[in-house]
Amino acid sequence: MNTMDIVTVTNLSKRYGDFVAVNGITFSIHRGEIFGFLGPNGAGKTTTINIMIGLARPSGGSILINGINAVKNVKKAQSIMGIVPDESNLYDEMNGFENLCFCGSLYGMEKAAREKKAKELLEQFDLTKAGKRLFKAYSKGMRRKLTIAAGIIHEPEILFLDEPTTGIDVESARQIRQLLLNLKQSGTTIFITTHYIEDAERICDRISFIVGGKIVANGTVPELMESVSHGHTIRLATDQDMKPYTEEIQERFPGCTVKIDTDRTLTLICKERIALSPVLQYLDGKGISVFEAKELRPSLEDVFVRVTGVEATKLKKEKEKGGMAK
């Protein structure tokens, strides 16, 4: 185990009869990073997280969390974990403050300590006024925030979050992303599964893509983007129809592929980075004005679509439907 790794998962597998939910996956999580675990529905994300937190037993493989064998010493490993499930599963009959205090007590926190921390968290999560309200009266966004607060009341070293921003309003989702970044800054390691590619792109340091129980790609966000990038792509917006110039431009810049997306847009796909000035000079010589020049980079969504074969928008819509139904 690398000393910078807080989690090392090796050859992890889970079978339900003949069905293989997780098929020999291996990955590690660095201390203090936000690690994203992405994949389409039924890819094995929840099964993996359930095994890591001790809600399911693996069929094979090992999990080390902070040096603890999390398969054999589940309870010891759970003492340093914070867990935020995909559904807000606090107690409807208790208010926000009571819920947080109860969750603290499960980790052995003394009354004074858990009450102090609960008050701090309510303030930090902008829920002070709602603290005395019953959990069942909370909005979805508030429920989500309180569930995250409950997951960190005992100041865990690693926080597991399953779909933290699913089915909540834009403002609450933004607040949650900011809270996660703040937690990361304070040294907490975060393992997150999400269907929202843009969330992962914004906050994750490293990402693994899982499809059919297997990890198909992993790395930092730039590394993953680089893996699907085919050279440098530059798009120029001009004031004239570019179709008549296509062949000539292609001849002058043989290292690039020229594409005309719309009448007045020219795209150059080059194997290597090229200087723009010769292109601009050529166009200027033809009396063509360039209003905008932009380097196009592949997004994480492109990576997702490439490695999973699932369209990200379709996936997001499905999940939103599920979130609204809850």
Next chain:
Amino acid sequence: MKTWIAFWNILKKDIHNYYLKPPNISWGIIFPLSWTLMQLIRSSGGVNLSDIREMLPGLMAMSVLFGTTSMLAVTITFERKGRSFDRLLLAPISLSTMVAAKLSGAILFGLLNAFVPVIFAAFFVDLAGINWGSVLLAVLLIAVTSTLLGLVIAVSAKEVFEAQTFSNFFRFPMLFLCGLFLPISSLPVFLRPLSYLLPLTYGTDLLNGAILGVSLLSPVLCILILLAFTGGLFAYCQYNIRRKWIL
């Protein structure tokens, strides 16, 4: 210490969230009272308050049985359905501690239920001469074994209505098989062995001995059998929880 904090707060949460709710308090009082009155009316064809003492062991055993099994099976199934039960499974406390905390709420509820007929009876008949220490021990052992039966049901049920159905499947035959209101000797011969497979039979016999001074078996034997049931059911529940709840 940390384990104790978790244990106490799970128990406190259950009492606050479930057992102290008005429907359960009223159930805990009205149900034993109704049965007491019903038994009084049907005995000797009319109300005869002096019969209360004779009926007390059966009424107490029944109150504990219904109080414990109805609540635990339903609350656990309810929490599992809402997934709040996962919080307890994910807490860094042993499964035994968590299960013991959940059981304790139901046991306390059962103990309180048991004394509703006693309080009622105290207004009408002289309860002197009762061995209250033995009564308390008997009620406690009935509460523990009945609660564990409730847990067996909770582990098997996925829906609240399933838990209620399974509970009744167990409870109503026990009213007739365990000597609560009908002596075991009056049961058909082929049913009698079944009576001795049920823990409530031994608890009721202990109560009969403590309240009426009449029992079929030695109190020590009953206590040992009830302790054996407690250990066996606890181990079985833990095994089943590990098998069914941690997949």
